[in-house]
Amino acid sequence: MDEYESLSHTKWECKYHVVFIPKCRRRTLYEQLRQHLGEVFRRLAVQKQSRIEEGHLMSDHVHMMIAIPPKYAVSQVIGYIKGKSAIHLAWVYGERKRNFVGQHFWARGYFVSTVGRDEAVIRDHIRNQEHEDKRLDQLSLWR
Secondary structure, eight states: OTTSEEETTEEEOOEEEEEEOBOGGGHHHHHHHHHHHHHHHHHHHHHTTOEEEEEEEOSSOEEEEEEOOTTSOHHHHHHHHHHHHHHHHHHHHTTTOSOOTTOOOBOSOOEEEEESTTHHHHHHHHHHHHHHHHHHHHHHHTO
């Protein structure tokens, strides 16, 4: 049971594969800011006692494998990460001009799937997604 996490009365291993995107009109902005988001996501996850196991910030979406304790709903943690990261981006890169009420950086919703016995496959997919996208883009040039 060494690979399991512990809470006061619980042993757990709850990992999820999550994908979400910025709003379409913000893709250009996202391209410039994505290098700063990894650390922001990690700090926000820790605040909800969660841990980002793997992650990759693609040019138009975010892939992550995140461990979330059973006392939190997945929607609660992902909503927190998306909301607080949007506020952080607006505050740091928006020149502090607004109070940021009503600011929306991320599109509504996300994809989530549980990670079970296929953890190695999902880790590999997240690591190689950008390489695969580039390979497919190169193939489409020849059509």
